Amino acid sequence: KNIVILISGGGSNMAAIVRASQKEDWAGRYGARVAAVVSNKGTAGGLVFAKEQGLNIHVLDHKTYADREAFDAALAEVINLYDTPQEPVLVVLAGFMRILTAGFVGRYAGRLVNIHPSLLPAFGGLNTHQRALDAGCKFAGATVHLVTPELDHGPILEQAVVPVLPGDTADTLAARVLTQEHRIYPRAVAELLSKK
Numbered sequence: 001k002n003i004v005i006l007i008s009g010g011g012s013n014m015a016a017i018v019r020a021s022q023k024e025d026w027a028g029r030y031g032a033r034v035a036a037v038v039s040n041k042g043t044a045g046g047l048v049f050a051k052e053q054g055l056n057i058h059v060l061d062h063k064t065y066a067d068r069e070a071f072d073a074a075l076a077e078v079i080n081l082y083d084t085p086q087e088p089v090l091v092v093l094a095g096f097m098r099i100l101t102a103g104f105v106g107r108y109a110g111r112l113v114n115i116h117p118s119l120l121p122a123f124g125g126l127n128t129h130q131r132a133l134d135a136g137c138k139f140a141g142a143t144v145h146l147v148t149p150e151l152d153h154g155p156i157l158e159q160a161v162v163p164v165l166p167g168d169t170a171d172t173l174a175a176r177v178l179t180q181e182h183r184i185y186p187r188a189v190a191e192l193l194s195k196k
């Protein structure tokens with residue numbers, strides 16, 4: 001089975017999943033491999049790592065498409081290079097900063113997963129860490145969930161909690177959460193692959 005990871009930036013979650021998949025028994029155990037990394041930004045830092053790892057790379061600049069549907073159609077075309085009826089591709093959103101159309105989400109329902117840097121259903125959307133600080137939260141965290149047409153919704157697969165510490169800024173909190181993301185995302189992907 002192929003895993004295709006979509007990124008827009010640093011791709012640290014993508015890297016964590018790739019590293020996990022490189023462990024000696026992983027491919028055999030899960031019958032899967034990371035086949036490609038796709039980005040909507042040619043400048044995404046994660047592409048450097050992906051190239052170094054010898055993964056297939058695709059860049060689809062969303063600005064060069066007439067509208068969201070056209071971009072999503074092109075994205076599906078690329079993903080379908082790695083999809084087969086016998087071995088449906090697993091699409092992993094990792095710091096992918098595009099809202100996907102309901103049509104695209106529907107096409108990959110049940111095999112489209114995302115990580116969001118808050119304890120959903122709290123703080124869907126952007127600037128989650130600053131909003132948690134502004135609200136006086138004592139805890140923050142991240143959520144891995146199946147993607148549904150409603151943004152930052154969908155069945156929760158994994159969550160991680162971190163304490164908010166005195167003097168935390170959005171950056172210090174983000175860093176603490178990111179460490180947990182790198183732990184729960186590879187595990188959630190492995191769990192999804194284990195389910196027949």
Ligand code: GRF
Nearest residue numbers: 010011012013094095116117
């Ligand atoms: C992370 O906060 C992640 O939760 C969100 O995008 C941010 C950057 O992730 N989805 P990455 O380093 O690009 O994987």
